[in-house]
Amino acid sequence: GMDFLPAEGTFRNKDKIISSGLGLVNVNGRVIKTISVSGRYIPKSGDTIIARVTNILMGGWILDIDSAYSAVLSVKEAKDFIRRDADLTRYYNIGDYIITNIVMVTSQRLVDASMKGPGMRKLIGGRIINANCHKVPRIIGKKGSMVSMIKNATECSIIVGQNGIVWINGSPENEIIVVKTIKKIEREAHISGLTDRIKAFLEKETNKKINIEKVE
Template identity: 60%
Template sequence: MGELLVQDKNIVVPGEELATGMDYLPGAGTFRDGERIVAGRLGLTSVQGRAVKIIPLAGKYLPKKNDIIIGTVTDVLLNGWRVDTNSAYTAMLTLKDATAEFINKGDDLTRYYSFGDLIVSKIVQVTSQNLIDLSMKGPGLKKLHGGRVIRVNPHKVPRIIGKQGSMVSMVKNATGCRIVVGQNGVVWIQGEPKDETFAVKTVEMIEEQAHISGLTEKVKSFLEENGYTVNPDARPDETDGYYSDPERHHGDGERRYPDGERRYGGERRFGSDRRPRDRDQERRSRR
């Protein structure tokens, strides 16, 4: 008979035994070793029926398709831009996906995005080698001007955003700041200097207390104590709701792929230097 060795929402470290027997199933962040289910990383346990999994508490952002991230332009290339993603990998923003405008051959690309520019962009593809393609086509995707940037633990982003963007829209509304939260843990805040500083404080507080239940109430009273009024009728705007797709940000460390999508096989492309060659091949085959 199987036995659970931990409770729900326990902090476990790698190598800790979570359950014995075949009655329980190993979920994300765990593995089975003979009769036992063992923790494969640091995190909080989550027991759902027979499945035991681990919600990660630490770690770098892992790029996922369809995530909205805030990146920094680090290089301007011939056919696009290289973007820092606050993960282990840099991303590529190609001309095709960068803007709706027509870009002439030989144009100065820094006119669109230059070094150090912050952009809100969407990940359109992640290959098996973690080559990332970004796009700027979509609602709310834009270059950011001014404001300030803070980095938070990417695993706490879902909490900062809240259900359907409720948390971030509450802070936005009360402080009058413009806030964009990237799935990669980069948060951009812009407003009056005083409000901006306070919004930073609030976001940091949400990050610190992300695990507490009833956090929305706490944040609300925190805002009110400091002289901000929270409008109960405030609804998340278009760009907040954008992150609200529950399939998109789950924060449980599981990587989900749409049906039929495979990460291995398929075309392998090496950033900038592959495309001209592809074109040559096409030309040859047409002949």
């Protein structure tokens, strides 16, 4: 109605306020805005993601998970036992990237993360890129076949979060090859014969012959 003011992601049409895209409605007083979710990561319990620490609270950390929602990592869900009066920046500081697990998403879209479990850790060095979360299955490949081929060709460590954030660690020139390869997969994910094209691309970029293991 006319009582409300359209803001970010919305517009007025006569006496209605219309959303300009698929999103979550946020009403603050008389102001209505939407947070776009189309194309963005929607967190699910059980996902392993890469997140960035954006704030530190009394009882834990706020994480940017490249979504319309933030996540919370409570002190109780850290890897080690942390004393109540401990300096939390000694564990994870603002700007740090971590591999973490989503353990709960409530109906109000409150997202809880945990560092308990194999492979959960702070990421040191390397570079971070953002890929389209909907293309993650193609970047990883069947049973990890695509990402294994990229790792073997470039000798880089690569971790692909289900939220589309990717960590790459290797020599600077090989890290760049990985970035170019991932961007190519994103562009061409819908075209058949992707594995063969990526193999040829990596062979050209690295000057190495690549053997593909057949995945059933």
